[in-house]
Amino acid sequence: MKKINIAVVGVGSFTKALVEGVAFYTKTPNEQRGLMNPLIGNYHVKDINFVAAFDVDERKVGKKLHEAISAGPNVTLKITDPLEYDAMVYRGPTMDSVHDAMRETFIHESKEETVDVAQILRKTKANVVVNLVPSGGNQATHAYAEAALKAGCSFVNCIPTPLASLPEWAKKFEKAGLALVGDDIKSQLGATMLNRILLAFLKMRGIKILKSEQENRGGNADHYNLLYRAKTKEKSKREALTKFLEEGDAKPVVKFFYTGEPSGHKRVNIVIEGEMFGRVPINITSMIEDEISINGAGVLVDAIRVAQLLVDQGRQKEAWKVSPFLMKSPIKPMSDTEAFDLFKKVICKKEPVVTG
Numbered sequence: 001m002k003k004i005n006i007a008v009v010g011v012g013s014f015t016k017a018l019v020e021g022v023a024f025y026t027k028t029p030n031e032q033r034g035l036m037n038p039l040i041g042n043y044h045v046k047d048i049n050f051v052a053a054f055d056v057d058e059r060k061v062g063k064k065l066h067e068a069i070s071a072g073p074n075v076t077l078k079i080t081d082p083l084e085y086d087a088m089v090y091r092g093p094t095m096d097s098v099h100d101a102m103r104e105t106f107i108h109e110s111k112e113e114t115v116d117v118a119q120i121l122r123k124t125k126a127n128v129v130v131n132l133v134p135s136g137g138n139q140a141t142h143a144y145a146e147a148a149l150k151a152g153c154s155f156v157n158c159i160p161t162p163l164a165s166l167p168e169w170a171k172k173f174e175k176a177g178l179a180l181v182g183d184d185i186k187s188q189l190g191a192t193m194l195n196r197i198l199l200a201f202l203k204m205r206g207i208k209i210l211k212s213e214q215e216n217r218g219g220n221a222d223h224y225n226l227l228y229r230a231k232t233k234e235k236s237k238r239e240a241l242t243k244f245l246e247e248g249d250a251k252p253v254v255k256f257f258y259t260g261e262p263s264g265h266k267r268v269n270i271v272i273e274g275e276m277f278g279r280v281p282i283n284i285t286s287m288i289e290d291e292i293s294i295n296g297a298g299v300l301v302d303a304i305r306v307a308q309l310l311v312d313q314g315r316q317k318e319a320w321k322v323s324p325f326l327m328k329s330p331i332k333p334m335s336d337t338e339a340f341d342l343f344k345k346v347i348c349k350k351e352p353v354v355t356g
């Protein structure tokens with residue numbers, strides 16, 4: 001079976017979870033528990049192969065990827081020992097992706113010269129580039145996407161920077177025969193999804209929403225960064241929640257708190273208050289606790305495989321159909337059930353049989 005060659009941009013906690021997750025399902029290829037889709041086309045998780053990575057932190061640059069995932073402040077519950085790869089971590093361009101507050105706290109910026117990203121992608125025969133730079137790295141995201149286009153790679157944008165949701169970028173990738181999937185990856189089972197399903201359910205039952213508040217608490221680098229750069233993340237989450245609300249319903253509020261405890265554990269409290277029959281109050285309080293990076297990696301293994309499947313079958317124009325299931329801010333937002341149905345249709349479609 002053909003492997004999917006991956007280049008990762010940003011060797012943080014999420015990448016650690018992704019690399020260890022791929023190792024887990026490679027070592028136990030018959031294990032299906034924990035996977036949304038054991039196969040996408042004929043692609044199994046073990047077909048994901050890491051060929052290159054880019055970072056800006058001196059503790060990661062110059063190392064092999066499987067060593068760099070445990071360097072610096074990276075923190076997640078360990079799934080298993082990673083497989084060993086020849087993939088190196090190259091010094092990528094920093095641009096706007098490192099907020100001053102992150103320097104010397106979470107990121108020790110490397111003094112090495114930056115590489116030509118497109119050239120490395122070509123040299124390592126990467127098929128798909130996965131963008132996992134810190135939130136707020138808008139110019140950096142666009143620069144890596146340009147390099148991917150230049151090198152003939154599909155692109156999965158896991159961060160809230162608008163890219164796949166912009167028609168001009170979607171067209172550029174389509175024209176090049178490549179898939180662009182994004183933006184802002186969902187968790188396998190995340191707080192925004194739970195919050196959104198609860199809101200949709202309340203609206204279906206005629207409840208007026210007086211309050212919808214989501215408090216996210218975590219202690220990893222991403223959470224610290226969000227203290228300074230929550231704008232696009234908040235917008236992405238808020239928009240994902242607003243879809244089912246009507247005029248007069250309270251606007252959803254999303255807050256981020258940094259716990260200071262280095263851990264991949266995240267706790268989210270969701271409080272919804274409403275009015276039912278006779279304008280009598282009804283309240284829902286729920287809490288979700290998870291390992292944040294692992295929760296995201298469970299979705300990324302599908303995003304990578306479906307991006308490659310679309311390119312293999314010349315169906316890159318259908319990338320917009322898979323993003324709503326995988327991403328918080330797709331170009332065409334829809335309900336979770338519509339998104340699930342559409343995703344299933346795309347991955348179950350057979351290649352046309354050529355006769356004669």
Ligand SMILES: NC(=O)c1ccc[n+]([C@@H]2O[C@H](COP(=O)([O-])OP(=O)(O)OC[C@H]3O[C@@H](n4cnc5c(N)ncnc54)[C@H](O)[C@@H]3O)[C@@H](O)[C@H]2O)c1
Nearest residue numbers: 010011012013014055092093094097133134135221222296
């Ligand atoms: N479930 C999730 O964890 C989840 C969900 C949605 C989105 N995201 C987003 O995914 C991204 C990665 O999350 P994380 O927890 O791994 O963050 P992290 O802070 O642990 O890792 C980010 C990595 O990117 C590196 N980096 C910074 N600037 C770079 C650049 N210009 N080029 C290459 N590398 C660069 C940093 O040195 C660091 O190693 C964040 O933007 C986060 O908001 C995560």
